[in-house]
Amino acid sequence: MSDDTIHRFFDVACDIAQCSHYNRCRGDCPFLDSSTNSTPQPGFIGRKYSGLVIVGANPGIPNVSPFIEREPEYVRHIQNFARRRDFELFNRYLDYAADYMGTWRNNLANQSFRKLLGYDIEEIAYINVVKCRSNPVGSNPFTSVGEPVTRRCFNSHTARQLAVLKPKWIVAHWKPIPRTLAALGYDFPKAIPAYSGAYHLPLEKRVSELVSFFRELRNS
Secondary structure, eight states, X not given: OOHHHHHHHHHHHHHHHTOTTHHHHHHHOTTBOOSTTOOOOOOEEOTTOOSEEEEESOOBOXXXXXXXXHHHHHHXXXXXXXXXXXXXXXXHXXXXXXXXXXXXXXXXTSHHHXXXXXXXXXXXXXXXXXXXXXXXXXXXXXXXXXXXXXXXXXXXXXXXXXXXXXXXXXXXXXXXXXXXXXXXXXXXXXXXXXXXXXXXXXXHHHTHHHHHHHHHHHHO
């Protein structure tokens, strides 16, 4: 990854964390987090990023341990680098995020999935279509936070992130994500769904297609 890529990602991340649409979106969607600890999530880029991007819908609101305890520090890291537009503080955020993401439940960035799929968090980027947390949260932001918020966030932020990242591969955290991206004007035919098996199956079988993809990627 070039220095230009991470610096351009940093510029977009600062704009996300200080989003000018913050209040307008809350007027459009009452399910968005409006607590004092609420900050749009800028995503993550590893220092060895090589073209693989995991795309989620939008983040949920932490409501169990250890997320409740760790979330305030995570938000402070975001607010610190964004307010000062300080690249060194952004790197501290990335360090904290890489560790914190390892604890996220039911998420492809957590330690269990990293081990199962055999990847290094520093090799990937992770972004959501919509940056603000909501409750409830769903697999399709068009239904969980509404079309106005989804389109506004994508056009203002997510499209810019994708332009910076220039993905070679996209892993869709949820099945509706490729259709959502296409509806937003970003049609990526190589998007790979994270879950290809029925919900009642063991995790290894639910993500068997993804396991095969990562195996082929490592061997290429």
